[in-house]
Amino acid sequence: MMEDLRPRLEELVRTHAELEAALADPEVLGDHKRYRETAKRHADLTEVVRVYDSYTQAVEDAAAARELAKESEGEDRDAFRAEAEQNEARAEELGQRLRVLLLPKDPNDDKDVIVEIRAGAGGDEAALFAGELHRMYTRFAERQGWRVEDLSASEGSVGGVKEVVFQVSGDGVWPRLKHESGVHRVQRVPQTESQGRIHTSTASVAVMPEAEDVDVQVAEHELKVDTYRASGPGGQSVNTTDSAVRITHLPTGVVVSMQDEKSQLQNREKAMRVLRARLLQAEQERQAQERADQRAAQIGSGDRSEKIRTYNFPQTRITDHRIGVTVHNLEDVLGGQLDEIVEALSQEEQRRRLEALSDGEEPAAAGS
8 A cells, every 4th residue: 555655755764864964964063053954854754764664664574474374384374374464454554654644744733822712602601611711721731741821811700711812832732732723612500500400601712823923924004003001800900001002903904902911012012923823824724715625634614603512511521523522521621631532633634634635646745
């Protein structure tokens, strides 16, 4: 099954060896930028080369065992046949892994993310649920060794949050969080419900890759910047200066407000980070709509309006409606143990991408 990819894989092995030699070159060592770029390309290819070496060894071992089986009799022949089958199964598994590794890389894979959570239908209960989602992602991030920075938050009247915006930074943030965008639904009996009736509330989540200046060009004349006095819950003044900032991107109408910092400059900087992320997401969604292969590989639309997951408290279960996966450890998941769901979503994405490429189109190589 791998003959079609063998020439490309052999080329990657040669490239990997060249990069390894370059990392020991004094000229490269003396150029910080060049060394960093070389080291990254080398790291990107290392797993491909490792898996390909294991695949080649498994194929050779299977062939050798088949030959020995032909020359043997009785129990020895059976043992060699079993060994051959074992190595063939391993080669099949490694070949599939190689096809995944050679899929075109998501351009956002190395980016940090900005997450927005907003309370939806359900009033106070929705705000409480939005707060729980915020804690869930924060704890999940902490378990991954990522850094979380809250950018802004608007508290609910009885707790929770009406809206919260935060940044998550670290290795592998986008690949593991990108499928969380959409409507999250909770079903439970609120503490204020005297009849014991189950209520349904919602919160929307948007996960956006953080954009740098090179990703999104925003000209100053495209911005309308308003400043105003920050206020706390109930409209009470929390600052005696006009430190809050509202930025409107005139070409698109996107509006971002920020008031959590006491400094107008800090609020503006945070608002610009969120604005760039929203503009980058909008542009990438527009481009994706023009590519049938990306649409085919999507797990849902990623739109805020799409119901993606239900958290059912009476049955202590969580169901992801896009892939039909149900887990029965609701409290653990809300405590940050999202790994099982995240991994299932990642595997489904890989399956769909491989399926989309099954018409014979060769995927771009990793590290290219």
